[in-house]
Amino acid sequence: MFDLIPFRKRNEELFGHMLKSFNEVFEQNGLFTLGEGFNSFRTDIMEKENAYYVEAELPGFAKEDISIEYENNQLTIKAKRELLTEEKDKNEKVIRQERHFGEFLRRFYVEDIKDDEIMAKLEDGILKIEIPKRSPGKPGRNKIEIH
Numbered sequence: 001m002f003d004l005i006p007f008r009k010r011n012e013e014l015f016g017h018m019l020k021s022f023n024e025v026f027e028q029n030g031l032f033t034l035g036e037g038f039n040s041f042r043t044d045i046m047e048k049e050n051a052y053y054v055e056a057e058l059p060g061f062a063k064e065d066i067s068i069e070y071e072n073n074q075l076t077i078k079a080k081r082e083l084l085t086e087e088k089d090k091n092e093k094v095i096r097q098e099r100h101f102g103e104f105l106r107r108f109y110v111e112d113i114k115d116d117e118i119m120a121k122l123e124d125g126i127l128k129i130e131i132p133k134r135s136p137g138k139p140g141r142n143k144i145e146i147h
Contacts, residue, residue, distance in 0.1 A: 041079070041104050052110060052131040059125035066127060068120055068144040073111045077127065079104040121147045 046053040058066060058079050066079045080103045089095050114132040121128050127146070 040106060043077075043106060043108075045108070050133055052113070052133070054108070054127075054129040054131065056106065056127040056129075057125065058104070058122070058127050061122070061125070063122045063146040066122065066146060068118075068127075068129065068146065070110075070113075070115045070118060070144065073109055075108045075110050075129075075131070077106045077129075118144045119147070120144050 041057055043054055043056045054075070054077075056077055061079050061081065065081065066077070068078075069076045082101050087095050110131060112134055114134045117132045119130045129144070
């Protein structure tokens, strides 16, 4: 019926949970990682002999809303959504208005690739990226165009 946990104990548990979540975000090599509670998206990564293949689920995004960059062995995929839905009745009174704003981000560590030959295309809500491999060398920097 009622929550019998004392108020102070409840606050301590909440603070502990928040601290744990904060620490999890920065655990892996000091890099920001996105878990279930963050704006992330599903990806599949496959490795073949000559290339890596990334497929990211980004339904409802146009290619203009997505940016892909490669810098310091980090492949970054960022998608930004700004959507405003407004419904009015016959007297032009707003009866419903919804806003959806968000930024979705994933980063992957990838080395020894031909960064100037990365290919990306968006098809039916799936972003497909082909990342050709090269022999080991120095990291590059490149902005990838989506076709």
